[in-house]
Amino acid sequence: MPRSRARKAEIIAIGSELLLGGRVETNSVFLSDRFASLGVQVRFKTIVGDDTRDIAAAVRTAARRVDIVLLTGGLGPTCDDCTREAVAMVTGRQLRRHLEAFDGMRRRLAAWGRVPNRAQLRQALIPRGAEVLANPVGSAPGFYLSWRGCFVAALPGVPNEAQEMFDSALIPRLAELTGQNRPAITRRVLHTFGLPEAEVDQRLTGSLKNGRGVRLGLLASPLGVSIVLTACPSRHANRRGVVALDRVERAVRRRLGQSIYAQDDQTLEQVVGHQLAERHLTFAAAESCTGGLIGHRLTEVPGSSSYVERVVVTYSNRAKIELLGVPEKLIARHGAVSAEVAAAMARGVRTRSRTDVGLSVTGIAGPDGGSDRKPVGLVYIGLDTRGGQDVREYRFHGNRQVIKLRASQAALELLRRWLNGIEKTRPRTAAHPGHQ
Amino acid sequence: MPRSRARKAEIIAIGSELLLGGRVETNSVFLSDRFASLGVQVRFKTIVGDDTRDIAAAVRTAARRVDIVLLTGGLGPTCDDCTREAVAMVTGRQLRRHLEAFDGMRRRLAAWGRVPNRAQLRQALIPRGAEVLANPVGSAPGFYLSWRGCFVAALPGVPNEAQEMFDSALIPRLAELTGQNRPAITRRVLHTFGLPEAEVDQRLTGSLKNGRGVRLGLLASPLGVSIVLTACPSRHANRRGVVALDRVERAVRRRLGQSIYAQDDQTLEQVVGHQLAERHLTFAAAESCTGGLIGHRLTEVPGSSSYVERVVVTYSNRAKIELLGVPEKLIARHGAVSAEVAAAMARGVRTRSRTDVGLSVTGIAGPDGGSDRKPVGLVYIGLDTRGGQDVREYRFHGNRQVIKLRASQAALELLRRWLNGIEKTRPRTAAHPGHQ
Numbered sequence: 001m002p003r004s005r006a007r008k009a010e011i012i013a014i015g016s017e018l019l020l021g022g023r024v025e026t027n028s029v030f031l032s033d034r035f036a037s038l039g040v041q042v043r044f045k046t047i048v049g050d051d052t053r054d055i056a057a058a059v060r061t062a063a064r065r066v067d068i069v070l071l072t073g074g075l076g077p078t079c080d081d082c083t084r085e086a087v088a089m090v091t092g093r094q095l096r097r098h099l100e101a102f103d104g105m106r107r108r109l110a111a112w113g114r115v116p117n118r119a120q121l122r123q124a125l126i127p128r129g130a131e132v133l134a135n136p137v138g139s140a141p142g143f144y145l146s147w148r149g150c151f152v153a154a155l156p157g158v159p160n161e162a163q164e165m166f167d168s169a170l171i172p173r174l175a176e177l178t179g180q181n182r183p184a185i186t187r188r189v190l191h192t193f194g195l196p197e198a199e200v201d202q203r204l205t206g207s208l209k210n211g212r213g214v215r216l217g218l219l220a221s222p223l224g225v226s227i228v229l230t231a232c233p234s235r236h237a238n239r240r241g242v243v244a245l246d247r248v249e250r251a252v253r254r255r256l257g258q259s260i261y262a263q264d265d266q267t268l269e270q271v272v273g274h275q276l277a278e279r280h281l282t283f284a285a286a287e288s289c290t291g292g293l294i295g296h297r298l299t300e301v302p303g304s305s306s307y308v309e310r311v312v313v314t315y316s317n318r319a320k321i322e323l324l325g326v327p328e329k330l331i332a333r334h335g336a337v338s339a340e341v342a343a344a345m346a347r348g349v350r351t352r353s354r355t356d357v358g359l360s361v362t363g364i365a366g367p368d369g370g371s372d373r374k375p376v377g378l379v380y381i382g383l384d385t386r387g388g389q390d391v392r393e394y395r396f397h398g399n400r401q402v403i404k405l406r407a408s409q410a411a412l413e414l415l416r417r418w419l420n421g422i423e424k425t426r427p428r429t430a431a432h433p434g435h436q
Numbered sequence: 437m438p439r440s441r442a443r444k445a446e447i448i449a450i451g452s453e454l455l456l457g458g459r460v461e462t463n464s465v466f467l468s469d470r471f472a473s474l475g476v477q478v479r480f481k482t483i484v485g486d487d488t489r490d491i492a493a494a495v496r497t498a499a500r501r502v503d504i505v506l507l508t509g510g511l512g513p514t515c516d517d518c519t520r521e522a523v524a525m526v527t528g529r530q531l532r533r534h535l536e537a538f539d540g541m542r543r544r545l546a547a548w549g550r551v552p553n554r555a556q557l558r559q560a561l562i563p564r565g566a567e568v569l570a571n572p573v574g575s576a577p578g579f580y581l582s583w584r585g586c587f588v589a590a591l592p593g594v595p596n597e598a599q600e601m602f603d604s605a606l607i608p609r610l611a612e613l614t615g616q617n618r619p620a621i622t623r624r625v626l627h628t629f630g631l632p633e634a635e636v637d638q639r640l641t642g643s644l645k646n647g648r649g650v651r652l653g654l655l656a657s658p659l660g661v662s663i664v665l666t667a668c669p670s671r672h673a674n675r676r677g678v679v680a681l682d683r684v685e686r687a688v689r690r691r692l693g694q695s696i697y698a699q700d701d702q703t704l705e706q707v708v709g710h711q712l713a714e715r716h717l718t719f720a721a722a723e724s725c726t727g728g729l730i731g732h733r734l735t736e737v738p739g740s741s742s743y744v745e746r747v748v749v750t751y752s753n754r755a756k757i758e759l760l761g762v763p764e765k766l767i768a769r770h771g772a773v774s775a776e777v778a779a780a781m782a783r784g785v786r787t788r789s790r791t792d793v794g795l796s797v798t799g800i801a802g803p804d805g806g807s808d809r810k811p812v813g814l815v816y817i818g819l820d821t822r823g824g825q826d827v828r829e830y831r832f833h834g835n836r837q838v839i840k841l842r843a844s845q846a847a848l849e850l851l852r853r854w855l856n857g858i859e860k861t862r863p864r865t866a867a868h869p870g871h872q
Contacts, residue, residue: 017653017664019468019478020623025461028483032455042455043490047464047481050653054479061497078637080653112833117634158656160835187456217453230456287728291735295728295749302803302836304727310755313731313747315740319789323746323759353755367738400738 007040007178010062014073014083015157016049027072027162034166036186036230038178040068050074055086063090063150068177070170073157075140077119083154088127091147098126101141104134133169137161144173151177186231188245190252192259193224193268193413200225203255213244216252222398222405223268224261227252258422261413268412269297275419276307276357284353285311285411286324286345288336289363289379293408309355314345324348337362339380339391343428346382346389357418358384361411363394365403379407383414388425390414443476443614446498450509450519451593452485463508463598470602472622472666475614476504486510491522499526499586504613506606509593511576513555519590524563527583534562537577540570569605573597580609587613622667624681626688628695629660629704629849636661639691649680652688658834658841659704660697663688694858697849704848705733711855712743712793720789721747721847722760722781724772725799725815729844745791750781760784773798775816775827779864782818782825793854794820797847799830801839815843819850824861826850 011028018025025047032042043066048058055074062069074083088095102116102124109116116139126132126143133142133153138161144153153170155162192200197220204216204227217228229252231245253260262271276283285294295311298304314320317331326344334340342362350358363379370376377396382389392414396406417423447464454461461483468478479502484490491510498505510519524531538552538560545552552560562568562579569578569589574597580589589606591598628636633656640652640663653664665688667681689696698707712719721730731747734740748759753772756762762780770776778798786794799815806812813832818825828850832842853859 016651016666017655019481020472020664020666036456043485043487044494045455045481045483049479051479057501058480065493077634078654119634119637160838287731289735290732291740291744292723292728292731292747292749293735295723296726296732296840299725299727299749299751299801300837300840305751305805308727308749308751310751310759311728311749312759313728313735313744313749315731315735315744315746319746322788323748352758365735369741401736404732404736 007068008043008066009035009040009068009070010044010046010066011042012055012058012062012069012071013045013047013157014050014055014071015047016051016080018047018073019049027157027159030159030163031070031072031166033187034171035068038171038174039186040174040178050080050082052082052086052089055083056090059087059090059152063148063152067150068174069150069152071152071154072162075123075142075154075156077117077123077140081122084122084125084127087130087145087152087154091127091145091152093127093129093145095125096128097121097124098130098132098141098143100134101126101132101143104132104141105139108135108139133165135161135165136168137164142169144170186245188229188249189264190227190229190249190256190260191224191262191266191268192227192256193261193409195225195256195259197225200227200256204252214248216248222402223409227256258417258420261416267297267300268409268416270301272412272416272419273298273301273304273307275416277303279419281307281357281419282309282353282355283307283357283359284309284349284355286320286349286358286360287311287313288315288320288345288361289365290361290404290408290411291315291365293404294359294361294411297408297412309353310349312349320345323352325352335374337364337374337378337380339382339393342380342382343384343389343391346384346391347428350384356385357415358382359411359415360384361407363396363403363407365400365407367400377403379403379410381407381411381414383418383425385418385425388427390418390423390425443504444479444502445471445476445504445506446480446482446502447478448491448494448498448505448507449481449483449593450486450491450507451483452487452516454483454509455485463593463595466595466599467506467508467602470607471504474607474610475622476610486516486518488518488522488525491519492526495523495526495588499584499588503586504610505586505588507588507590508598511559511578511590511592513553513559513576517558520558520561520563523566523581523588523590527563527581527588529563529565529581531561532564533557533560534566534568534577534579537562537568537579540568540577541575544571544575569601571597571601572604573600578605580606622681624665624685625700626663626665626685626692626696627660627698627702627704628663628692629697629845631661631692631695633661636663636692636695640688650684652684658838659845663692694853694856697852703733703736704845704852706737708848708852708855709734709737709740709743711852713739715855717743717793717855718745718789718791719743719793719795720745720785720791722756722785722794722796723747723749724751724756724781724797725801726797726840726844726847727751727801729840730795730797730847733844733848745789746785748785756781759788761788771810773800773810773814773816775818775829778816778818779820779825779827782820782827783864786820792821793851794818795847795851796820797843799832799839799843801836801843803836813839815839815846817843817847817850819854819861821854821861824863826854826859826861 130143130145140156142155219226320326345360346358360382366376566579566581576592578591655662750756781796782794796818802812815830
């Protein structure tokens with residue numbers, strides 16, 4: 001293969017369950033990302049069931065049209081798992097027990113206090129002439145070989161195994177093929193919250209859109225609108241691609257400003273957590289309608305125990321009164337879903353936990369519990385700090401899951417804006433404690 | 437095509453954005469479900485970019501191996517949209533403006549107060565001899581034709597358009613092909629927790645596997661192992677398919693017994709929530725390493741406010757002492773991650789909230805904080821009821837996210853088993869409060 005042109009790849013995902021409906025295939029999304037960053041153009045993805053002949057047919061077709069064929073799935077211990085057999089069939093290379101693969105598997109199982117059973121022994125069968133790809137996570141090894149000028153690799157279907165193995169074992173091999181040592185940046189994603197998709201679209205129209213070697217796309221979800229910048233494939237794997245991305249990113253940032261809360265794989269909980277840790281601030285939350293989702297999200301971040309002191313999910317009024325000291329009369333007068341109660345919850349959780357920041361959410365996630373005055377989707381979010389309070393009213397649309405997700409995102413975003421000095425808390429007043 | 441055998445289908449999803457990563461292709465999941473219910477076996481899915489020759493190659497390959505080729509995407513008005521050209525190229529049928537398609541589009545745009553522009557006129561181009569599939573939602577019509585004994589249909593890529601058109605326009609055509617008038621039940625999924633995949637596999641081997649008209653597959657995730665039963669396409673779309681599924685389901689239930697916690701789309705939090713509601717039991721939880729995930733999961737279920745009284749995420753030792761009354765000395769002696777503290781947390785949250793059931797989780801989610809004696813993944817779960825306590829020790833593998841997920845699942849499963857009378861709580865002892 002000449003070194004100058006971009007390599008073409010095909011991903012073949014194996015598993016009858018992927019064809020039955022009800023299940024989305026996600027590995028290839030990760031793998032496409034990685035290929036793109038290596039300057040490899042993914043031209044086809046094929047999904048095929050646990051059928052030796054179908055897999056063999058897919059590999060044969062792929063080898064005719066691309067340079068790199070990556071298979072995922074079908075490497076497990078059961079008789080359904082026939083990727084090994086299919087590759088052996090199509091390449092004419094017999095399966096044999098591979099010592100390295102066998103030892104690796106035995107060591108891994110031994111660490112878990114187990115010995116390989118008969119079925120698992122099948123996992124050490126590798127086509128003759130193939131190299132083994134060690135699996136640092138699970139028991140199934142992968143392999144790769146060269147056939148008819150094509151690089152053919154097989155990885156397990158379990159997402160975290162496939163991802164770990166791609167990064168640790170395959171990238172070095174692919175780097176040799178592509179002459180690309182380090183993954184190049186070919187895509188950048190900027191995440192916004194608080195602007196409707198149409199508004200983001202309008203702010204980015206004109207010369208910015210799809211010009212100058214960078215393709216621009218929008219992706220809307222309950223977590224906000226993300227702007228996807230992709231350097232054109234013919235140029236992406238080099239310095240020019242990065243320069244073009246930098247230029248367009250600056251332009252997008254100018255037009256969207258503080259609405260951008262994170263970039264690429266970063267999550268809002270990581271951004272907020274990083275700032276809390278760096279500034280040695282401690283945090284507590286009182287959740288009602290989000291039910292623990294804010295706590296769950298914040299504690300997905302390693303090291304979050306240094307700033308998350310506690311979270312209370314005060315789902316009942318009694319819990320709000322007992323755990324947060326919200327006055328019973330306040331709930332009776334304004335209702336549990338009110339700016340006043342959100343303010344009292346945020347203050348209560350902060351003072352009782354003696355933390356620097358208190359965050360609260362109270363709302364109606366639905367499908368029941370709404371009324372004309374307080375419809376499903378009405379959410380109040382309170383932020384309490386030493387400097388004062390900020391309470392906001394929101395009206396979210398969607399089902400219960402979406403409303404919970406949007407409310408958790410809005411709460412973390414309010415915190416981010418306060419941490420960044422974009423928003424300030426104001427002294428509490430007796431009449432309307434923090435309500436604005 | 438003879439009427440007796442099951443038809444085979446291939447779905448070809450078209451769009452360069454589907455190959456770039458960052459984006460999951462979801463149409464084919466819906467379409468697979470629909471095909472399955474029509475007794476059609478989806479054998480391959482292919483994803484290909486906006487490239488006329490690549491699409492043509494994919495159609496040619498598909499037509500050789502299946503009876504029905506369904507294309508989605510590439511029917512829009514821009515020059516990127518080249519599905520029409522690709523089908524024309526591969527079938528040798530020239531594109532011509534189709535009057536019915538043109539009129540339909542014009543009427544639809546007129547209803548929106550617009551006239552077709554030059555680009556949109558391209559959407560009325562249909563290969564000669566093809567029939568038009570009206571689009572009741574958007575502007576792009578679809579089409580279908582017969583080529584080399586193969587049924588080839590093209591639908592837009594926008595999910596709700598593709599789904600509407602499949603149901604309204606394609607199902608009647610496919611029904612003629614398959615002799616199948618109504619969608620039938622073809623799949624059942626049983627969810628287990630607590631058994632390793634190899635153990636589930638072993639219990640289900642023998643005559644049960646892939647025999648008697650039902651195909652059996654296993655799906656492992658941090659939430660457990662699911663058993664997918666699929667009625668074989670040749671027989672499934674009728675009463676016999678349902679009978680076969682019932683028979684195999686009974687056999688699977690006999691072999692896996694109480695490890696099965698739910699079926700089909702049901703989640704463990706729904707199962708547990710349903711029982712709590714039905715028995716008028718109230719619930720409180722004290723989470724440490726799961727960080728709010730148990731509360732989040734339980735409150736995803738509508739109506740959960742009738743049994744979830746409160747959840748406290750006592751991430752710090754101080755919160756455990758203040759909110760749950762865990763003795764400071766107990767933490768000092770045994771450590772926060774211990775059976776003793778799990779027991780005290782469960783008891784503390786139940787008595788303080790005055791609920792019927794208290795559940796607690798304390799563990800090390802990692803990546804830091806582990807030691808030789810207490811490694812990452814060590815988790816204690818406590819259940820406290822009026823009748824006594826049950827405390828369990830677990831050792832989970834995986835990264836932080838996976839450990840949190842498994843721990844939340846194990847906790848809800850312990851609760852389910854108690855609710856079902858499979859496990860009982862035992863009177864507390866002073867020395868080892870509930871530890872076993």
